[in-house]
Structure formats: C-alpha cells, structure tokens
Amino acid sequence: MKFATKVIHAGIEPDPSTGAIMTPIFQTSTYVQAAPGDHKGYEYARTQNPTRAVLEKNLAALENGTDAICFSSGLAAQDAVIKLLKSGDEVLSVNDLYGGSYRQMVRVYGPWGLKSRYVDMTDAATVEAAIGPDTRLLWIETPTNPMLSIVDIEAVCAIARKHGILTVVDNTFASPFLQNPLDLGADIVLHSATKYIGGHSDVVHGCLIVRDAELGQRLHFIQNASGAVPGPQDCFLILRGIKTLHLRVQRSCENAAAIAEYLAAHSKVAKVYWPGFAHHPNHAVAKKQMRMFGAMVSFDLKDNTPEAANKVLSGTHLFSLAESLGGVESLIGHPASMTHASIPREERLKVGLTDSLIRLSVGVEDVSDLIADLDACIG
Numbered sequence: 049m050k051f052a053t054k055v056i057h058a059g060i061e062p063d064p065s066t067g068a069i070m071t072p073i074f075q076t077s078t079y080v081q082a083a084p085g086d087h088k089g090y091e092y093a094r095t096q097n098p099t100r101a102v103l104e105k106n107l108a109a110l111e112n113g114t115d116a117i118c119f120s121s122g123l124a125a126q127d128a129v130i131k132l133l134k135s136g137d138e139v140l141s142v143n144d145l146y147g148g149s150y151r152q153m154v155r156v157y158g159p160w161g162l163k164s165r166y167v168d169m170t171d172a173a174t175v176e177a178a179i180g181p182d183t184r185l186l187w188i189e190t191p192t193n194p195m196l197s198i199v200d201i202e203a204v205c206a207i208a209r210k211h212g213i214l215t216v217v218d219n220t221f222a223s224p225f226l227q228n229p230l231d232l233g234a235d236i237v238l239h240s241a242t243k244y245i246g247g248h249s250d251v252v253h254g255c256l257i258v259r260d261a262e263l264g265q266r267l268h269f270i271q272n273a274s275g276a277v278p279g280p281q282d283c284f285l286i287l288r289g290i291k292t293l294h295l296r297v298q299r300s301c302e303n304a305a306a307i308a309e310y311l312a313a314h315s316k317v318a319k320v321y322w323p324g325f326a327h328h329p330n331h332a333v334a335k336k337q338m339r340m341f342g343a344m345v346s347f348d349l350k351d352n353t354p355e356a357a358n359k360v361l362s363g364t365h366l367f368s369l370a371e372s373l374g375g376v377e378s379l380i381g382h383p384a385s386m387t388h389a390s391i392p393r394e395e396r397l398k399v400g401l402t403d404s405l406i407r408l409s410v411g412v413e414d415v416s417d418l419i420a421d422l423d424a425c426i427g
C-alpha cells in the first residue's frame with residue numbers, strides 16, 4: 049500500500065458490531081468477562097483499548113514498522129524509552145535537542161543517575177568519537193529545532209549498530225510523510241503526534257514505532273506498567289487527523305518553500321534556515337532522506353535587537369504567536385523565550401540560537417496571504 053492509501057486504510061476496518069465506517073470511541077475503563085479470564089482480549093483500558101489499538105496499527109504502517117505504542121504526550125513516549133535504560137547509562141543526543149526532551153533527560157532522569165551528553169550529529173565522525181563506555185542510546189532529532197540542521201540517519205544508525213547502541217529518531221518535525229527512520233536503520237521512531245500527525249492543534253499525544261518484536265513488547269510493558277496512556281477520544285482525533293496527513297504536509301512544505309525564498313530575498317533579513325536551500329550545509333542529506341524539505345523555517349533579522357524581533361513576533365495576524373507546530377494554521381514563535389527557554393543561554397548561543405531568532409511553522413493557508421502578513425511586519 050502506498051502512503052496516501054495507508055493513511056485512510058491501514059489497520060482500519062468498519063466496526064464489526066455496527067458497520068460504523070469510522071473507528072468508534074470506546075469510552076470505557078473495563079470490559080465484562082463471561083467467567084474469570086474468559087474475555088474478548090480486553091480486560092482493563094490502561095492495558096488495551098480498541099480505539100487505541102486501531103491507531104497503533106495505523107501508525108505502525110505509516111512508519112513501515114510492525115508495532116506502535118501510544119502515549120498521552122510526546123514526552124511520555126520519550127519517558128518510556130528512557131525507562132529501557134538503567135542508572136549509570138548514558139544517552140548521547142543532538143545538541144539542539146527539543147527543549148522539553150533536554151529538560152526531562154537532565155532534570156528528571158539526571159538525579160536518577162542517567163548521564164546525558166549533547167553533540168553535533170551533523171558529522172557522523174563526531175558522533176563516533178563521542179561514544180563512551182556507558183553510551184547505550186543515541187537520541188537523534190532531524191530536522192532539529194529550531195536551527196533545522198539535518199542528521200544523516202543512515203550514517204549515524206550504522207555507527208550505533210556497530211557499537212551495539214540503540215537509536216531513537218524523534219521524527220516529529222518531518223512527519224512520517226517526509227521521512228521513515230526505521231527504513232534508514234533506526235530502532236525506534238518517536239513522534240509528538242500533537243504536531244503534524246494530529247495536525248489540528250486540538251490534542252496532545254505521543255507514539256513510538258518499532259520493527260523489533262521484543263523491543264515492542266518491552267515498550268508495551270512500560271506503557272502499561274507506567275500508565276501514561278492516551279484516552280480513546282484523543283486516539284480518535286489523531287486517527288481523524290492522519291487521514292489528511294499527506295495533503296496537509298505537502299501543502300505546508302510548498303508554502304514553506306515559497307516563504308523561505310521570500311525571506312532569503314528580503315533586504316532586512318540576515319539569515320534563513322531551511323534545509324531546502326542548495327547552500328544549506330546539510331542539503332544533500334536532506335534530499336537523500338526526506339521526500340520534501342519540511343514546513344519549518346527559522347530566520348534572523350539584520351537588526352537583531354529584541355525590539356525588531358518583537359515587532360514581527362507580535363505584529364503578524366495570520367501567523368499566531370504560540371508554542372507548538374505542525375497544525376493547519378501558521379504559527380510564529382520565539383525559541384529563546386518559548387520552546388528553548390529551559391536550555392541555558394550559552395548552550396543556545398553555541399548552536400546559533402540567538403535572542404532574535406524567529407521560527408515559523410507554516411500552515412496550509414494561501415501562501416500569498418502568508419507572505420503579505422510577514423511583509424507588513426518586516427517592512
């Protein structure tokens with residue numbers, strides 16, 4: 049099945065009891081048993097829920113995996129992955145990691161004895177040199193947030209495999225429509241489905257997708273034993289969002305390309321970060337592993353004072369100033385004070401995340417309206 053067919057059909061059958069064409073929301077906490085242990089495969093809703101089970105089958109298909117495990121948020125999905133490790137183990141992560149991921153590794157799991165280090169993963173040789181005796185997990189995010197660097201998933205996963213290290217790719221920024229890390233050698237794909245997969249900014253949700261049955265079983269065990277499961281209504285909303293994933297992401301990417309070109313040609317813009325530019329340092333890798341270049345664009349103004357950035361951040365009408373990304377509506381954000389505020393300033397500056405950097409999540413509106421909205425504020 050091709051991607052556009054999978055989003056509609058993979059794992060989805062009309063409800064056998066009623067013929068309902070849409071997956072019902074099984075809003076129940078428990079299931080009746082005819083005799084102790086005599087049930088229809090469902091005992092208690094933390095462990096199994098039919099709406100969630102359909103979503104897990106569909107997500108597994110979208111990432112070319114065999115199993116998906118759903119959580120109440122992207123960070124709950126990350127939390128389950130970290131629980132595969134033990135005290136003294138080390139995670140080696142990309143250096144411009146999502147702020148919430150960094151906060152969990154350092155501030156929640158640091159006191160439990162988890163070690164974490166952050167390296168530039170755009171060069172595979174740097175990754176190999178950074179691997180230490182306690183490194184058990186490589187945490188890849190690509191494109192990275194908000195600098196939109198690209199990590200060569202195939203090259204880095206090959207190094208990890210050689211050293212017997214598990215790899216996770218946070219595929220949130222690309223979505224399964226643009227990039228499938230399991231095909232490139234990753235062990236686990238993570239999504240904050242809050243973003244592109246849900247796509248309508250109306251639900252918080254996370255998932256993991258794997259190909260190895262034993263790894264899938266361990267993660268399902270943690271899902272049930274730790275309990276950060278999504279409710280059936282949230283699973284329904286994610287299933288509904290997925291049906292148009294390919295259409296939304298394609299249009300968003302086309303709009304982002306036009307906006308990146310517009311910004312690059314603007315006399316008041318200093319620098320535009322978008323992996324679709326031929327001069328982007330990792331353009332060739334992006335071209336190799338992604339179907340399109342994504343719908344996130346970051347830029348810095350020549351006048352890099354907070355006042356100039358604020359004029360744009362608070363002046364747009366169609367781009368709403370808000371956290372998050374990946375919805376049908378365009379958003380504008382200020383990483384230094386919003387998504388990346390939990391990362392120390394010196395760490396931020398090291399990767400080029402200045403106090404005046406502006407990040408756009410480009411939606412599916414008419415692109416000429418979006419450009420006019422920016423133009424009115426940049427001047």
Ligand SMILES: *Cc1c(COP(=O)(O)O)cnc(C)c1O
Nearest residue numbers: 121122123146218220240242253
């Ligand atoms: C939002 C996000 C997360 C966290 O997901 P939540 O659903 O907000 O918990 C993780 N990684 C990336 C790249 C994100 O954008």
